Amino acid sequence: MGRSGPGDQNRGQFCDSIVISHNMPPPRTREGRDPRDRHRAPREEEAPEKWDFNCPDTRRLFEDAFFRDEDYIRQGSEECQKFWTFFERLQKFQNLKTARKEERDAQHPKHSIPALADLPCTYDARYRINLSILGPDPRGARGLGGRLPPERVSEFRRALLHYLDFGQKQSFGRLAKLQRERAALPIAQYANRILQTLKEHQVVVVAGDTGCGKSTQVPQYLLAAGFSHVACTQPRRIACVSLAKRVGFESLSQYGSQVGYQIRFESTCSAATKIVFLTVGLLLRQIQREPSLPQYQVLIVDEVHERHLHNDFLLGVLRRLLPQRPDLKVILMSATINISLFSSYFDKAPVVQVPGRLFPITVTYQPQEVEPTTSKLEKLDPRPFLRVLEAIDNKYPPEERGDLLVFLSGMAEISTVLEAAQTYASHTQRWVVLPLHSALSVADQDKVFDVAPAGVRKCILSTNIAETSVTIDGIRFVVDSGKVKEMSYDPQAKLQRLQEFWISQASAEQRKGRAGRTGPGVCFRLYAESDYDAFAPYPVPEIRRVALDALVLQMKSMSVGDPRTFPFIEPPPPASLETAILYLRDQGALDSSEALTPIGSLLAQLPVDVVIGKMLILGSTFHLAEPVLTIAAALSVQSPFTRSAQSSPECAAARRPLESDQGDPFTLFNVFNAWVQVKCERSGNSRKWCRRRGVEEHRLYEMANLRRQFKELLEDHGLLAGAQVPTPGDSYSRLWQRRERQALYQLKRQHEEGGGRRRKVLRLHEDQDGSSDEDRGSAAARGAGDSVDIQDVKFKLRHNLEQLQAAASSAAALPRDQTALLKLVLARGLYPQLAVPDPFNSGRKDSDQIFHTQAKQGTVLHPTCVFANSPEVLHTREQEAGDGEGGRDDKDKMSSRHQLLAFVSLLETNKPYLVNCVRVPALQSLLLFSRSLDTNGDCSRLVADGWLELQLAGSESAVGLLAAALRLRARWESVLDRQLARQARRPEEDEDDEAPVNRGEVAALSRELLRFTASKVPYSLRRLTGLEVQNLYVGPQTVTAAPSLPGLFGSSTLSPHPTKGGYAVTDFLTYNCLMSDADLYSDCLRTFWTCPHCGLHMPLTPLERMAHENTCPQAPRDGPPGAEDAAPEPPQKVSALQRPYHCEACQQDFLFTPTEVLRHRRQHV
Amino acid sequence: MCVVLGSEGAMPCLLILQMACETECRPLGVFKCQLCALTAPYSYVGQKPPDTQSVVLLEESYVMKDPFTSDKDRFLILGSRCSLCSRLVCVGPECSIFYSKRFCLPCVQKNIDAFPQEIRQDLEKRKVPSKRPASQPSSRT
Structure with a gap:
């Protein structure tokens, strides 16, 4: 031992005055064995003014020596900072201690037991530490030995040692605590029974109330028992992620991957995964692929009592699967609700019932007097809720902690009570009021988990989301309004209704239970006990x-x-x-x-509504995939527009440039594209950008994810050419790209590590006098302050930003005709979800615009709808034809610009609302999409789908349009069929498949569709009255002489329609079946007519005229609608009876049936 | 941000890094404290935990990768054998102490006079809180 030589010579700037009486421990040996190390007293007074451990240069020297890349702590890491903090504290502590510590002599008798004999006789805290640091070798590393005084090095080493030991103690403490907690869960005592029962039976029902630990523990018991292919389904995506994290953590493999999750857009599974948490929907898709589910040994179906649609279906599928997979074990996990139902469904499966951990809860019924005839639209009265707040304030001293959870039926009710409660809270300073519902941003939802300052209680106003999905600790009081808003479905009107109902007894109990999770609680029920008794025992299952x-x-x-x-x-x-x-x-x-x-x-x-799925398919046919992908994704997520923006004029103004007067899908489309641009140009600002426009960014991320999923699905099905990832050419930019991705991964990893800890930040709620809107803003601001925007990082990792940007910028300049085509695609997808504007709308206030669907009259626009602010674009503005016989009102107005609204959904809350509307040209859309089109004799009167009547000005244009529509429909159908047929038999060999749908054909079809859409024919549009609908058709006719109309609509032979009367031309078109005041025989009347193409002049009925036009060989290919030849598929269009005919007299070629030949010849006579 | 790890060279991305870690950290067995029944999978026994060059252990320890951090070279010492009775004990203060060697608490109690004053005081202090029932389990997610 002894001082190391080099230290003297190169002492350097720090240590001139240091008396070196200290022993430098030998390099690369165990620390702290030598009691003489502690002889440091002499220098205690002289060092401080000279030696400064806080000096950055000094620290750097130590860091260079001890915190190298291969060391336990690395320079510049978070750990390194933590160490210095620890170091400072330790120094302070030791200064205090050493002052009163005096040297004790080692007077211990040697012990007889050898292991005890060589214990160090002088106590030193260092002997309590079971590890040692191998520092840099001072002889090898001259720099260190040279510039740092040995006793300082020793001091540093000692501190480092304590730091490491502290870290060990901390981690071990956490580990031990974790195990204690697990063992204390009610279900822990049932672990063996569950495993044993599972050994003996194929299906086991585990029933236990919230808090018993079943969701987190049962998978771990299985793992411990040696099962390795365990799937656990959850009804919600969030639960999959949080459970996987929790179980991974508890089973001490958080960063290994024994435990993983799989949800719509994310998977953390690998070959090492033994338990996977996944959504029910995803499991069903796995079954779809492999019906026997060979990849799993055990299947846990959690929350079966919630009776979700998919869960119910899954149970049915499993019941059938079990006999085929006798080795498959199934555990159904349920709250203690209706257990016998599940048990008996699986052939009396055994039930393991686990008691929940609930403290006693006092129930108080506080029925509300029914206010005398308050109208239904009136707001909820917040006073009963305030009275509870008051009662709590009066009865319970503020030192007794315990928060309040209020169950309300919906968001509107929450904001009503929120407003009132916040006013109350600002008076008393004893409450923090927080809303909780699914439309809140994740950050705002997370606020309910924060802790209120001392003497202040949280008051959480929640929908039934807090009944089972979200569990908040520390709740002592529950207020139960007894109401819930639920979607109900009217199959007749295809209408979704959000209605308020009384809850079930099971829900009431669940709500009550939330008060007793951490201690005895109180539940205030704002209804009578007799009401409770009248509640249904269980909620209505989703199915x-x-x-x-x-x-x-x-x-x-x-x-x-x-x-x-x-x-x-x-x-x-x-x-x-x-x-x-x-x-x-x-x-x-x-x-x-x-x-x-x-x-x-x-x-x-496609995991979407049928209408949206159709849009995707249609869009890919027309090479409109990019915009359609975005729109379909946008229509499949919750609206990104926040409610608060509706009241803020700045928000509305900032949003305006993004609004499209074509309709909501286009506005969403613009928002998404603009957002992608913002992300590309100045990332990180996207959050601000969104906030300014009242847009919930989270929804845009969802759109991006969904969009990508759609794209992959379409590619998988050969509907979209596989993406050629544009790889940057040079190696430099590739390298750069890779670096960037790695940096992003690093960020993501750091975030995930920090995630658990950061959440527990206590929140001092100082802004409680502020109104709710400020509250929201500050929350967002707080979020923005948090270093990394992890969503942004994930987004960039998941998506090819360049591709997205390319799509977005090309979309920004979507040509007019592309927009029109896109509208056709949307309309066809959405059909028959159409609404017609009320004829008197132009005389009404903006807010009073009404619309009618086939099944529902008097629907209104959703307030977020772009047309709600500019309904005039839906009005039939002009009377351009001029000949609109005086025009009584809009009702029978002749115009070429009537429009319909195609909508995504019809939602009834207090009013029936049309949600997500696009305006489309009425006549053309109806002609192209109607499932049933009925005409009168001269085709000037049309009825679409039995509810909308179109009256065209002239029979000729009517016939022309109808004929064009028929051809277009046939061609569109055939293109679609071939494309789908191709994907259906789509094995690998289809590379050299002759393209069944060539680009030219599609281009021609889109051109003609556009021309058709643009055609200007004045007409009137009217919804038929009920009486008219009843007497719409002439009915079956006794005169069944089919007019000889060869080739009218392809080769179809006309047959009398059995119920409507008239003739069924195609499966959707029935000719001349409409009852009218006019002569029943009008269709038989021939008038002279000259074909504009071939000059044919002869008396023809309208039908015959159409027939001729359809086949007239002189008709130009791309002629105006009504005069086109169906050139692409002439053989199909030609009637079997038609033959080429060359007329000697007029030197022209025709395709004529024998009768037509005769007729033609007659002309020349 | 590519991390160079010893001889393995540059990893293309952290995912691979993670996978590498998984294969390395495969548990050797399950450590179980013979006093408190704490159990945890261990991945190393000895005095030189893998992936760590600058730290040595002063006893033959059962070690796992620290489950509370993603740093792959962080380890957590679970326990070791008592140098008197050879019982396998965890490092928890209710089960054992380390004073230049590992001693399980029963052995310490038996030979309490062999230990310095500080240790004795420490054990005295410890007895009081250790009687407290296991802390109220906190939230379950």
Whole structure:
């Protein structure tokens, strides 16, 4: 030992005055063995003014020596900073201690037991540390030995040692605590019983109330018992992520990957994964791919009592699967609600019931006097809620902690009570009032987990989201309004209703239970006990409340047989099933035998509404994939527009440039594209950009994710050419790109590490006098302050920003005709969801505009709808034809510009609202999309789908348009069919497949569709009255002489329509079946007519005229509508009876049937 | 931000890094404290934890990768054998102490006079809080 030589010579700037009486420990040996190390007293007074551990240069010298890359702590890391903080504290502490510490002699007798004999006789805290640091070798590293005084090095080493030991103690403490907590969970005592029961039975029901630990523990018990392929389904995506994290953490493999999750856009699974948490929807898709589910050994179905649609279906699928997979184990986990239902469904499966951990809860019924006839639209009265706040303030001293959770039926109710409660809170200074519902941003939702300052209680105003999905600790008081708003579905009107209902007894109990999780609690029920007794025992399962289209489609694609006989745990209402089947047939997803069509099987794989799926398919046909992808994604997520923006004029103004008067989908499209541009240009500002416009950025991220998923699906199905990732040419930029990605990964990783800790930041709520809007703003600002925008990082990792930007910027300059075509695609996708403006709208206030759908009269625009502020674009402005016989009002106005609204959904809350509307030209849309078109004799009167009447000015233009529409529809259908057929038989060998749909054909079709859409024909548009609908058709005719109209609409032979009368021309067009005041025989009247193309002049009925035009060889190919030849497929269009005919007299070539030849010849006579 | 790790050279991305870690950290077995029954998988036994060059342990320890951090070279010492009775004990203060060697608490109690005053005082102090029941388990997610 002894001083190291080099230290003397190169002492350097620090240590001139230091008396070197200290022993430098030998390099690379164990620290702290030598009691003489401690002889440091002499220098205690002289050092401080000279030696400064806080000096950055000094620190750097130490860091250079001890915190190298290969060392335990690295220079510049967070750990390094933590060390110096620790160091400072330790120094202070030791200064205090050393002052009163005196040297003790080692007077210990040697012990007889050898292990005890060589214990150091003088106590030193260092002997309590079971590790040692290998520092840099001072002889090897001259720099260190030279510039740092050895006793300082020793001091530093000692501190470092304590720091490491402290770290060990901390981590071990956490580990031990974790295990204690796990062992203390109620379910811990049932672990063996569960495993044992599972050994003996294929299905086990584990029933336990919230807080018993089943969701986190059961998977771990399985893991410990040696199972390795465990899937655990959750109804919600968030639960998958948080459970995977929690279970990973508890099973001490947080950063290994034994535990993973799989949700729509993310997966953390690898070959090492033993437990995967996934959504029910995803598991069903896995079953769709591999019906026997070979990848799993055990399947846990969690929250079965919630009775979600997919969960119910999954149970049915499993029940069928179990006999085929006797080795598959299933655990159903449920709250203690209706357990026998699940048990008996699985052949009396054994139940392991675990008691929850609930403290006693006092229930107080506080029924509200029914106010005398307050109208339904009136706001909720917040006073009963305030009275509870007051009562709590009066009865419980503020030192007794415990927060309040209020269950309200919906967002409007929350904001009413929020306003009142905040006023109250600003008086008393004893409450922090927070809203909680699903439309809040994640950051705002997270606020409910923060802790209120001392003497202040949280008052959380929540929807039923806090009943099961979100668990907040520290709740002592619960106020239960007894109400819930739920979607109900009207299968007849295809209408979703958000209605307020009384909750069920099960829900009431669940709500009550939230007060007793951390201690005894109180539950205030704002209804009478007799009300409670009258509640339904359980909530209505989802399968009884919602549209079943998607479910039926999925059932069909999984070939589980007829949905009507599927053994559901509780069957859905037969009417809902029938409506769904009919709807899918209407949409072309099922054929007449209810088998899946190619389009149907594709739709079944798109996780979206059928209408949006159709849009995607149609869009890809027309090479409009990029914009359609964005729009479809935008329409599939919740509206990104925040409510607060509605009241803020700045927000509205900032948003205005993004609004499109074409309709909401286009506004969403603009918002998304502008956002992508912002992200590319000056990332990080996108959050601010969104806030300024009242846009919830989270929804845009969802859109981006969904968009990508759609794109991949379309590519998978050959509907979209696979993406050629434009790789930057030179190696430099590739390198740069890779670096950037790695930097992003690093950021993401850092965030994930920090994530757990950062959340617990206590929140001092100083802005409680502020109104709710400020509150929101400050929350966002707080979020923005948090260094990294992790969403942004994830976004950039997941998406190819360049590609997105390219798509966005090309979209910004979407040409006019592309927009028109896009509208056609949207309209066809959305059909038959159409609404017609009320004829008197132009005389009404903006807010009073009404619209009618086929099934629902008097619907209104949703306030967020772009047309709500500019309804005039929907009015039929001009009377351009001029000949509108005096025009009584808009009702029978002749115009070429009537419009309809195509809408995404119809939602009834207090009023029936049209949500997400696009305006489309009425006549053209109806001609192109109607499932049923009925005409009168001269085709000037048309009725679309039995509810909208179109009266055209002239029979000629009417016939022309109709004929054009027929051709366009046939061609569009054929293009679509071939494209879908191609994807249906799409194995690998299709590379050299002759392109079945060539680009030219599509281009020609789009050109003609556009021309058709642009055609200007004055007409009137009217919704038929109920009486008119009843007497619409002439009915079956006794005179069944079919007019000889060869070639009118392709080769179809006309047959009398059995119910409507007239003649069925195609499956949707019925000619001359409309009852009218005019002569019944008008269709037989021939008038002289000259063909504009071939000059043919002869008396013809309208139908014959059409027939001629359809086949007139002189008609120019791309002529105006009504005079086109269906050139692409002439063979199909030609009637079997037609033959080429060369007329000697006029030296022209025709395609004529024998009768036409005769007729023609007669001309020349 | 590519991290160069010893001889393995540059990793293309952190995902691979993570995977590498998983394979390395495969547990050897399950450590179980013979006094408090604490159990945890360990991945190393010895005095020189893997991936760490600058720290040595002063006893033959059962070590796992620190589960509370993603740093792959962070380790956590779970426990070791008592140098008197050879019982496998965890490092928790209720089960053992380290004073230049590992001693399980029963052995310390038996030989309390062999230990310096500080240790004795420490154990006295410790007895009081250790009687407190296991802390109220906090939230479950």
